[in-house]
Amino acid sequence: MQFHHHGYVSGDPRVLPAGVEDRPSELPDEVDVLIVGSGPAGMLLAAQMSQYPGITTRIIEKRDGRLVLGQADGIQPRSVETFQAFGFAERIIAEAYNIGWMNFWGPNPDNPDEIVRTARTADYAYDICEFPHLIVNQARVLDYFAEAAAHGPARITPDYGVEFLGLTVHEEGEHPVEVTVRDANGERTVRARYVVGCDGARSGVRAAIGRTHVGAMAAHAWGVMDVLVNTDFPDWRTKCAINSEAGNILHIPREGGYLSRMYIDLGEVSADDNRSVRHTTIDAIIEKANAILHPYTLDVKEVAWHSVYEVGHRVTDGFDDVDAGSDRTPRVFLTGDACHTHSAKAGQGMNVSMQDGFNLGWKLGSVLTGRAPEALLATYGAERRPVAQQLIDFDREWSSLMARKPEEISDPNELATFYLGTAEFPSGFMTQYTSSMITGTDAHQALAGGFPLGKRFKSAEVVRIGDGNVTHLGHHARADGRWRVYAFADRDGSALAAWAEAATPVFARFTPADADVDAVFDVKAIYQQPYEELEVAAAPALFQPKTGPLGLTDWEKVYTSGPYKWTTTDIFEARELSRDGVVIVVRPDQYVAAILPLDAVGELEGFLEGAFLPAS
Structure with a gap:
């Protein structure tokens, strides 16, 4: 890395010279960019905006502090490539689990009640680029982006304990977005030039601008758990897709050498279930996992986290607050789960969310510093919404393949073939933006x-x-x-x-x-x-x-x-x-x-x- 070009540096060169003198400890009444939510998209966006000390950016989070236990953990090669740009790829690789292989298991033809390994496949990462495919706690990813934001010239740190309540976009004014928030002192108003909703699947920002999710649930439930176990299953430290007479498991070892995540197939959800499947106990999930793994067993020593979810595939009808046909400048943007939701098994949620933030951050910086016209901001939704739709289409196919019963599988290698054959998409490298004011033609x-x-x-x-x-x-x-x-x-x-x-x-x-x-x-x-x-x-x-x-x-x-x-x-x-x-x-x-x-x-x-x- 390069440093000393502003004079001799004796300390940590990752801490860039401060571009602001007195950053207010309290949330100001007026800001240029207000980021709502400190998830992957929000924290990457904060790290990017920290490169612009002349822009007042604040990030609010209703939690009282940093995320302790994240639900996302899959890090695709494109994300690691992005970490390189933010200066922490080597450090996170050192602590993460590197997915070198993915093995596939299916019913034993001689004894269908038992599973046998049907394929060993090298993971796709190093066939596509120089970066690995990783597993690491989402909380650690956020920590690294928080460090980059705090060490950037703008010295951005989250304002914790601040809850978003609503917003109104006015037609005029230098700070036309009026945002209502609640902190320890009660409700107050903050005015912003731009607001970015990074506040998850139940996004209050999305609701405030009248955007809705388009799509449906897939009527299939999965239990997920992070566990520390003793087991005789031989591939416990290898990523596996397991198909058996009792159901399906996606098994993913995690960082640290002992922890693993398991997605356990809980089966079809009836129309009159009324979400009761979501109350499935952890004991029932563990029992189901043991049934699928037969003749192998799990002796669960500790459950770090667990949940039950139904697969949903949804894309928001717009990624900003401007309706089709309008030439108004977008003032409010949506990123991550606020504008696209899907299953967790393809490992795409956090990865695509971060790319949303990366796409938007430099555009906001360019417009607010006067380098680019405001029209640049309209390219965010135009570029990212098609990517989200591609993700939903891919995830729907992958989820369907993962949930099949043995009798529905004619080729035992079909899942492995699909996994490797479509590798460029989940790795993050299939995204291709079309011609626009920032992407030329392919004439040359x-x-x-x-x-x-x-x-x-x-x-x-x-x-x-x-x-x-x-x-x-x-x-x-x-x-x-x-x-x-x-x-x-x-x-x-x-x-x-x-x-x-x-x-x-x-x-x-x-x-x-x-x-x-x-x-x-x-x-x-x-x-x-x-x-x-x-x-x-x-x-x-x-x-x-x-x-x-x-x-x-x-x-x-x-x-x-x-x-x-x-x-x-x-x-x-x-x-x-x-x-x-x-x-x-x-x-x-x-x-x-x-x-x-x-x-x-x-x-x-x-x-x-x-x-x-x-x-x-």
Whole structure:
């Protein structure tokens, strides 16, 4: 990581210099952004907004303190990639359970009352990217985002013990959203420019703007429990899908080496059940688990948490407070469970919720700092609602497969085949945004086949010229609200040099004159020549910016492709990049926004004119 560019740092470099002097301890009467709820979407959003000290952001939570025991635990590779951008991927990987395998069990053909292992499958994560598939308590994820928010320049910390009661959006005013809350001193009013509802499936913010969930329950119940046990089941520390004559189990080992989570099939729910299934006792759930696992047994020593739920698949009819056809600027947004709910077994809830927050955060920051027009905010719902619908469709199919009876299964390997064959979706890498003011056209896609337009930037190893170290190109990007521009050179670098000269004033148009030259665009060069033939000092000035109060040269913006020493990867080959060069523009949330040839600086400027306001 880079630090010292604002002067010598002797303490923890993850604690960024404060950009605010006196943050009020009490919730102010007026704020720019009010986040309601401190779940995954809300805490990521707070961490993102903490990069904007000039924006007053507060996050309210009706709990009295941090979440102690979270219900979500599955962390998909795309989420770990996101953690990398917020600076804590390595630490959370160290404490999490890494899903290396998923095994499948079914009835023994010779004795159907007993289960046998039918397949061992390696997990999909490392076949798709460099990040693992993890299991870790939701509370720890929130802790890490809380740390990032508190250590960011805006120094954001949750206002606990504050309950959201309602809101009204007024037509006029600098802070047009009037929010009623209740704290220890009673009811009061807070006015905000924007409000984000991250307050869960029973969202009060959703109700306040008149949005409703569309969908239904699936009439099937599951018991879920986190348990410490002694057992003779041989795959206790391996993720398993278990199908038996007595029902189904999704078994997921958890962090720490001993704890595991089990989703136990409680069967179909009758129409006149009236939710009585939700009162199923933990003893009954354990008894059912033992019946499914026969001939193996569970001796449960402690139940850390348990619940019963009915599978539901619902998407809210809108992700903000603006109706279709209106050109009004959205003022209230919904994220996470407030706008999409589904089963827990696909491990998507927390992951998709965090991506909601990531998508929205930099957009709010860009608009409120004057970098982008307010029209940018309408792209949040336009981009995220289709993703939620895709999730519901996937989860409905996965849940149905998980709930089948043995006699309904013609191919015992069907579930394993589906799990691996659809891996890119649950891993978080199928999301692809369509053309908009922040995502260009695919006219030049042939120049970069491995970087599909609208999908997340898929990193690869490169060699840093300044020190000869091998690093992942995408891992240098931080969730700091900046756009990334990766300029891949032509064979001899001459076209790249011409591009850099022509593009420099274009980037300057959208960068405040009193800010660092790379405050909005982090521009990097990737050459094709061998490492030994290149010198950082010979690169165009665009790739050697002098930043910070001391005007220090940044030595980490010039790279070359491998293979070299500690990497066998040639990024040009691995990502199908044109040897004539290509420019990849990447949004702050890591999605590819534009693909352009080196001689298309005018086209680059035209794209940026649609996404940005000229800097004052």
